[in-house]
Amino acid sequence: MTRFLAITRTEMLILRRNRWLLVATLIMVLFALALTFAGSAPTGTLGVDMLTVSVASMTTLSVYLAPLLALMISFDAIAGDVDRGSLSLLLSYPAGRGEILLGKFTAHLAALAFAMTVGFGTAGAVAAWFGGAGADSLFALGRLIVTSILLGAVFLALGYLLSALARGATAAAGLSAGLWLVFVVLYDLGLLGAVVMDKGGVFTQSVFPWVMVANPADAFRLWNIAATEGVAMASGMTGAAQALPAWAAPASLLVWPILGFALARLAFRRVEP
Amino acid sequence: MTDKALTIETVCKDRGKTRVLSDISLTLEPGQRVALLGHNGAGKSTLIKSILGLTPIQAGTIRIGTAAPGSAQARRDTAYLPEAVSFHPALTGREQLTLFAKLSGTNADVPALLDRVGLGDAMDRRIGAYSKGMRQRLGLAQVLLGQPKLALLDEPTSGLDPISRQDLYAIIDELAAQGTAVLIASHALTEVEARTDRIAIMRKGRMVADDTLANLSALAGLPIRLRVRARANADALAAELGGNRINGASVELLCSPADKMQALRRIAGLGDAVADVEMTPPKLEDLCRHYAQEALQ
Ligand SMILES: Nc1ncnc2c1ncn2[C@@H]1O[C@H](COP(=O)(O)OP(=O)(O)O)[C@@H](O)[C@H]1O
């Protein structure tokens, strides 16, 4: 326990020292504020409070930003130590590999949670102050923060997986960029293409929603948007959200971090420093 | 067998199709200092990683005391200095060593240890600003944590200036005095390695020698080099002694340790023709090269 905490403490120190925490929090605050003010124009005409609109646009932002920020810390977690030659030293100490990985994960997740909470929280407070906020929109904000942290956890774990598989930190960085592109951009494009080709057939009706929710980034979107009916959505998303049971998106987003971490742990076992 | 700090018996290891360790056997008693010599790629680092349980072996057994490599007990009992180690550049020396102290579960006095290795002034600076030698010293400091039964130092002299090497030797001595068995891997035989209790030499994954320096020198029978400076006629001197002219005024001849006194008497018998005699015993490098090449044949 003390060993695990020692690793967590050191990783936190590194994130503070190399300014990752400051920069990530700043990015979150700036983007969230910008979206809140940019989205404030149509308020009133839609009959929803400013915070609701703000949460909807911040959800779109988080799909891109949460995975990116998570991968930015996690790609280096194993490959970086291998490159520096310090992993063999770390592993010669009584701490087990699971303990090391969990220690890093805890620190990285805490940092991510801090950046998300401060970023979205600030924007939420500003929106509530200027445009008012109901209980519903406050709940939506809370859900956005929690699901963003979960989405970050998925990509932290996947980043460790790549970091264990890659030969060196540079390769791990490249793989992470590819992973981000696939999950956040290409996956949806591919699905869109398939739906267009299918012309509303069996695939669109029964397979497509499940394939979509299997992607953590889409599960995140579904979970946040399904409950926010006052906001206009992409038509495909509306359809998918309606075709799926309510538990599908939360289940996907909760299972992914565990699955990702287990895969990373397995890959780490095979790393020879 | 339990009184040994380290027991290695007929260990073999393959990497892909190549055998990088074949039939390696080596034992270390508590408090013993052993130098593990060999050219680059001989398999020294691989052997050390096998002892740490960081890489699997295909045959043979390794025991740290009685514990298996990589077991919790073995990891508690072993200290390790990796080859060309570096640490996270964002941490300070004090923070890094504190982490290691916590991981090893010892209540070590971290500042005192850093002082001990000469990092007292630099302990609150970032490791990113350390020189290679300073990082090496930080690596040494973590070896001193706790009281390991076995210390494995992989190329500890690389990046150290001569004065630092003296410090290193003092630290190795201190470890040995507290009963730690110390294995020092190196690609060259310097004073540090020469002052160990035993020398093991590896070549291409095989152990080709394992003995004290004195025994290895005697066994090798390397020639002693005599350089005789002539007062006037070096050519005549060369003809008389049967050596080689090496410059205008000197003759060089080689003789075995057994023939040394006889050769000196002959030179002394030449009287005024000889201005000076210089005698060089075989160099440590020569010894290393001798054993390395012997295995080649
Ligand atoms: N990670 C590795 N993967 C494949 N081969 C390796 C690896 N590390 C070392 N080797 C090979 O194993 C042999 C022994 O290397 P090493 O133990 O590093 O030698 P030394 O430390 O004596 O210089 C060399 O032939 C080297 O190429």
Ligand SMILES: [Mg+2]
């Ligand atoms: Mg080596």
